[in-house]
Amino acid sequence: MQTVNPPGREQALAYRFAEILSREGIESDVITTPNPNGGKPRAAVWGRLRGQGDRPGLALLSHLDTVPADPSDWSVPPFSGRIAGGYVWGRGALDAKGVAVTHLMTLIELASSNQRLERDLLFIATPDEETGGRNGAGWIVANHPEILEGIGYLLTEGGGIQAAAPDETTHAPIWGVALTEKTPCWLELRAHGRGGHSSAPTGEDAVPRLVAALDKIRRAESPVRVLPEVEQMFAALAPIAPEWDRAAYLNLSGTLERDEGFRRRFLDNPGQNALVRNTISITYLEGGPATNVAPSIARAQLDARLLPGRTCAQFAAAIESLIDDSTIEIEEILSFASRASSADTPLFRAIEAVAVRQDPRGLVVPRLIGGFTDAHWFRETGIVAYGFVPRTLSAEEAEGVHGANERIAVETLTKGIALQIELVRAFDAIEAAEHRKQAEPVE
Ligand SMILES: [Zn+2]
The missing domain is CATH 3.40.630.10 (Zn peptidases)
Structure with missing residues (x-):
């Protein structure tokens, strides 16, 4: 069917x-x-x-x-x-x-x-x-x-x-x-600017404004936060972890804090990184319709995935203060509590x-x-x-x-x-x- x-x-x-x-x-x-x-x-x-x-x-x-x-x-x-x-x-x-x-x-x-x-x-x-x-x-x-x-x-x-x-190994x-899931927080960013011919650019064009904001977002590092569920998950996996990681798995948050080498190795794995952080993917972009047209609006969409405990509204407010540009609007397109x-x-x-x-x-x-x-x-x-x-x-x-x-x-x-x-x-x-x-x- x-x-x-x-x-x-x-x-x-x-x-x-x-x-x-x-x-x-x-x-x-x-x-x-x-x-x-x-x-x-x-x-x-x-x-x-x-x-x-x-x-x-x-x-x-x-x-x-x-x-x-x-x-x-x-x-x-x-x-x-x-x-x-x-x-x-x-x-x-x-x-x-x-x-x-x-x-x-x-x-x-x-x-x-x-x-x-x-x-x-x-x-x-x-x-x-x-x-x-x-x-x-x-x-x-x-x-x-x-x-x-x-x-x-x-x-x-x-x-x-x-x-x-x-x-x-296993x-x-x-x-x-x-037991729980990361919650999606999908955001749209809209930058406004002076639309028109692009032969004489101004500091007020929509696309460069949006690009500047996205660059700040791209560089931002969200803090590492180990939820009790994730702590439990790694403790449960410790008996079958590689021997040199066993002690770290038994105390994930403590080891991430203290052991710089382990921290780098752990966070370099995208799947593991996503378990201890809010993540943001910049996925969608829309600018002008032609090479010689400065659009009056440029749009981008972000797929953020939040650890349980943080709301999409709080996250959007943090993005707003990070980009610090009042001409850019931020709108939630999908979110729910986790x-x-x-x-x-x-x-x-x-x-x-x-x-x-x-x-x-x-x-x-x-x-x-x-x-x-x-x-x-x-x-x-x-x-x-x-x-x-x-x-x-x-x-x-x-x-x-x-x-x-x-x-x-x-x-x-x-x-x-x-x-x-x-x-x-x-x-x-x-x-x-x-x-x-x-x-x-x-x-
Ligand atoms: Zn399904």
């Missing part, structure tokens, strides 16, 4: 999921969602498997839309859903229809079991994730809170399992669980229990991720939301996310369903046991 966003067209797929859920006797519904661009209707779908107890519910969240696919880059038609060579091929196979199917099968399996859960299990698949979720998950959270009633925990995309490496399989979920929860402990059961060396690592998913909409309401899908992808498979030839091994998909079911059961047991223990009278 083609659900490329924009424009989306997720409604038919939402009805397909609802049909399967109700055929299996699971309570479900389709919710029509806003479609500001017109065209085919859009929708979300949910299904709720009622538990026998009233402990806080667990939601399994995925999204129905996908990014576009250009058939000329693919070796199979991207919307064929072909099964060949041990893979399911198609746009969405990983991001995120494969996730939705894993969640759907989990509900179906648990519905047919006679061992009921202590809580409700919610399947929820939303439209519009790929363009920010404002008309999908964000809209559902704001307008249909009843769907999330009683839900305390949520799992969605954003993390997965990294296989154990055969070489000497041994353990790593289960990466995203929250972190704690790792000290029964859901995290359940993931650890399943990881160790699968492989005694299994290491569960809390993560901050640089991209963003729909998880933040739910974290903002107080739900503990983790980015974690129990699957191990090969490097070639991982390239298919937003790329050509997106596919998932049939074995990965089926094993992922089994692991997801095991994880739901482990969480149900661990959360209920911890709750009973807390409720016991203290002697």
Whole structure:
């Protein structure tokens, strides 16, 4: 089913999921969602498997839309859903229809079991994730809170399992669980100036003004800030880090402060640098229409990614004082708040229990991720939301996310369903046991 966003067209797929859920006797519904661009209707779908107890519910969240696919880059038609060579091929196979199917099968399996859960299990698949979720998950959270009633925990995309490496440097399989995300803060800068012929430049032209401002932004160094989540992430990775870095990983913020050599090495890695700093990419520029025309307006756009805890408005104000030019306007084009979920929860402990059961060396690592998913909409309401899908992808498979030839091994998909079911059961047991223990009278 083609659900490329924009424009989306997720409604038919939402009805397909609802049909399967109700055929299996699971309570479900389709919710029509806003479609500001017109065209085919859009929708979300949910299904709720009622538990026998009233402990806080667990939601399994995925999204129905996908990014576009250009058939000329693919070796199979991207919307064929072909099964060949041990893979399911198609746009969405990983991001995120494969996730939705894993969640759907989990509900179906648990519905047919006679061992009921202590809580409700919610399947929820939303439209519009790929363009920010404002008309999908964000809209559902704001307008249909009843769907999330009683839900305390949520799992969605954003993390997965990294296989154990055969070489000497890493041994353990790593289960990466995203606890939080960097938040996008997209800004537009508009410089104004005297427009006209460019044969006699003045100091008031828009393009040189904008260039001067962008040069200041390019040179600015944002301070290093190690969040507790990142400190935890590196401490968890210490046992498998190269030996000479082990002590540094156990005390990341302290070592970054004291050890100049380690600091340089750490920050030279763009992925690591982005974990401890706000970053800015200058991505879009617009000036005059011809060589001999000085435009009266020049525009640039910045893709800034902020560590949780800083708002886009605060960041824009800092940019404004940095460039110190009152003729340049700054406008926010996209931003949202970012929250972190704690790792000290029964859901995290359940993931650890399943990881160790699968492989005694299994290491569960809390993560901050640089991209963003729909998880933040739910974290903002107080739900503990983790980015974690129990699957191990090969490097070639991982390239298919937003790329050509997106596919998932049939074995990965089926094993992922089994692991997801095991994880739901482990969480149900661990959360209920911890709750009973807390409720016991203290002697
Ligand atoms: Zn996705």
